[in-house]
Amino acid sequence: MSVVQPALAQENRSITISGVSSFSLIEPLIPQFEEMTGIDVDLQVLPYPQVRQRSMADFVSGTANSDIYGQDIVWLGEWAEKGYVVQLDDLIKRDLTQEDLDDILPGALDALSKWKGKTWSMPFGAYYFLMYYRQDLFDAAGLKAPVTLDDVDAAAAKLTDPATNMFGVSMPYQRGAPIASWFLATYTGAGGKLLKNPPENFAPTLDSPEALEVLTHYVDWLKYAPAGAIGHHWNDQTVAMQTGRIAMTPSFSINGTEFAKPERSVVAGKVGYTTMPRLSAEQEPVIPFGGWAVAINAKSEKVEDSWTFIKWLTSQDVQKQLALINGTPVRYSALEEPEVQKLYPWVSEIVAAEKEGQVFSDYRPRYPFYPQVEEILGLQLNRAALGEVTPAEALKIANEEITKVIKDAGHPVE
Structure with a gap:
């Protein structure tokens, strides 16, 4: 990984990507992409809180220090509704076949990338x-x-x-x-x-x-x-x-x-x-269910090159390579590879669970208010673990404060 510079200051055929530690697993494969496309990739691997902070600073200020951001599942609604990332439906329709889309795990695509009928990212890792x-x-x-x-x-x-x-x-x-x-x-x-x-x-x-x-x-x-x-x-x-x-x-x-x-x-x-x-x-x-997707910063001037990278990253070939490294591909074809199932035997159960509807993607709701919910809940649960309050007190406080957040966001609470 090279020294980081703002994306807009780099050469036209280069893109900057920011993601969490699991994104480091793609680093050995990036030279394949660079040789194939002539697009240089500057991969920044950051702790989870820093990815959140950097992406929000970029979005709110209207800058593009990264062209592509790793998107945690719980950020989907917020990023989509506020227009922080590029809507991908036209690019998908232009470049991907229905057969290709059918190979992507439906739970992963729906949960990680789709919001109110539109597609705002592409799934990278299904957890x-x-x-x-x-x-x-x-x-x-x-x-x-x-x-x-x-x-x-x-x-x-x-x-x-x-x-x-x-x-x-x-x-x-x-x-x-x-x-x-x-x-x-x-x-x-x-x-x-x-x-x-x-x-x-x-x-x-x-x-x-x-x-x-x-x-x-x-x-x-x-x-x-x-x-x-x-x-x-x-x-x-x-x-x-x-x-x-x-x-x-x-x-x-x-x-x-x-x-x-x-x-x-x-x-x-x-x-x-x-x-x-x-x-x-x-x-x-x-x-x-959780996981990560990849989304294009709405202020990036390198949408086509960013989309080229996303297509490569989520392609059948690369997903099969990644499956052997991380065991969390987003495609049926990768999960069903015999070598992958031998290395990580639980993936066969995951395929069955996807088909039987046992996967629940909203265990952490993807609505824009969730980051506030997580902050409130994370504080009160930690207080209970420390013995500062009882579990019952922690949950009561959290429930009351979260109810207010949800009401303030305009959602019905009965």
């Missing part, structure tokens, strides 16, 4: 939230894969042994996006939904008995987590699993691929997976 666990430790202890939240409690208690630096379960508890995202994934997996029934009723459900039960479990899991977990980001959770210190790690499939790589993980070949724990075994499983 599915699963429960990863140490199959070897479970087998040795005579345990089955956890199905319910109570199962997680029991297995965590049995497998925690601080004397050997082994802990039962690890979750992010850091204030903000880490604890908010992982709590909502746990709540969704247990059958909850943050909003009652949008667009008819946007009332938040954090004051429900189900939300309280989930948060009580979530906070109690600190007993079975490594020291310092109260400040853990999801990256800390991933490292703890990779280094063999954790028995269970609910996480996105992009992190599951890191557990499976022997060059990076001491637990490669020892990890099982299942759906997120439920309140009762009788409930149908739900797979929370």
